[in-house]
Amino acid sequence: MITTTGLTKVYQSRDREVSALDGVDLHVREGEIYGVIGQSGAGKSSLIRCVNLLERPTSGTVTVAGQDLTALAGRGRRASKELRAARTRIGMVFQHFNLLSSRTVLDNVELPLEILGVSGPERTRKAKELLDLVGLAEKAKSYPGQLSGGQKQRVGIARALAGDPKVLLSDEATSALDPETTRSILQLLRDLNQQLGLTILLITHEMDVVKTICDSAALMQRGRIVESGTVGGLLATPGSELASELFPVGGTASGPDRTVVDVTFHGEAASQPVISQLSRTYNIDISILGAAMDTVGGKQIGRMRIELPGRFEENVVPIGFLREQGLQAEVVEDEKGPRDPKASAATAQSAGTPAATTVPEQTPAAITKEVVK
Template sequence: MITTKDLTKVYRTRGREVTALAGVDLHVREGEVYGVVGTSGAGKSTLIRCVNMLERPSSGTVTVDGVELTALPGTEQRAGADLRAARRRIGMVFQHFNLLASRTVQQNVELPLEIIGLDRTQRRRKAGELLELVGLADKARAYPGQLSGGQKQRVGIARALAGDPKVLLSDEATSALDPETTRSILALLRDLNQQLGLTVLLITHEMDVIKSVCDSAALMRGGRVVEAGKLTELLATENSELARELFPLGEFGHGHPANTVLEITFQGDTSARPFVSQLARTYQIDINILGAAVETIAGRMVGRMRVELPGGHRDNVVPIGFLREQGLQVDVLNETDGAAA
């Protein structure tokens, strides 16, 4: 649904160049919620603005719903007719709402419908349906100044849906909201994804956002994507940086350097199996549980456990093999130097 290839964006100011994107390859499947996460300055917002061509890339391609946007004529200041038509299939939700204070909630949602030339009756009907969808039908006549932050963002989402887009882009849409309101907005985005079949690409600096609503994610750093994939696959990937960030185990114990310390990841059906007790009984070994946690990630139960087995790695090759045969992801930690074996 959304594909970027070798996407580069270079800003030239006062005789110097700043590279915001340095060859970004991204693929968002139709119907999924895809999160791009990274610290400030990683290039996240530039990426999403290039996806809808609010920023024209310096090089590379952007394809949305089968249309290569970078091949369409127009500039950042003046888009051509084909580019304007393509943009109408892409909704955009901004961090700071961008509502017009002098317009009512209903009129704010109607604005993009006015621009494309719908008559007054059609605009009112469509805006009413969208406000009902986002749970704000009773606020149609209110003004933005009378709304809470979460309500303003719901108006922004309704307005973004006015053109019946297939893709919804969200640029830090929850970063200005409190945790409870953030959860409600993320739940709304997931509901819209499922009800309308929307493909959602969201930008965030919060791992909790990725964890609670996304199917797939990419980690950006220095204008590049350093890791990307489905969350369930990343969690089962050895030495995945995104998995470590999503499910940190830093507070767990580290065991004795002379023993074997394992990090075990279990998902779905494997989370219900008593593999620790089976391992202890089968091989008659004492297992020290250093820490464990279970979370719901991408709608799937995921657990991680750090355990200590007596003896070195060579002494525990067979027990480790037993765990992996159960469908578990097992990482062996060398506590002497912190490397993975």
């Protein structure tokens, strides 16, 4: 539904150039909620504003619903007629609401319909319908100054839906809201996604937003996308920086003869007592150094850092047991370097991250045979 290819954006700042986007390739599938996360200055807002060409890309292409918007831009500073028509199918929700204080709630929602030339009775009917959809039918005659932050954002969402868009862009829509209101707005976006079949691209710096609502996500750093994929897929990727940010765990080995392992739970394995089974099966004491569990997309997902007695060589079979149960297990290195050189090399090649090593995909039985040999 949304595709960017080789997208760059360079701003002129006095006598120098500032690169906000550096070859961004993004693909958002139809009907999904896709989150782009990163620190301030990573290029997130520039990206979302380039998607509807509020900012003209320096180079690259933007395609929405099969239509190349960059080809419609024209050469002048004003948007072409074709681009303006394409934008009506792309709604946008802003961080600071951008409501007109002199207009009632109903009038604010009617505004885009008025610009599109919709007749008075029809745009009023449509605006009331949208206010009912976002749960604010009783606030139609109120003014923005009489609303809470969450209510203002609901008006902003209703206004963004006025043109019956296929795509909804959200630029930090919840960052100015308290946690409870944030949850209600995210639930509203999820409901709209399911009821209207909306494809939603949202920009955020809040990991909880990604965990709560997103089907897929991308991590931006210095104008580039450094990781992307489904949330579940990222969690199952060894060395994923985004997975570590979504479910942070900490803790260090209590002694030199200990093995620390990061275990990722997802799917059916998340509801199984795997750690207790491991302890009973191999008669070992397991220390839990840290854990982070949550529900993502209706499924329980999480990460746990555990400590096993003995060095890596003594724990190859127990770690293989974890993998056999469908879990992702990464051996955490100590300051002296990796305990498993082969796993370290594999992780470095796949993730470019020296923080963890991945145990080779072997079952306990196969590993036992190798040890005996």
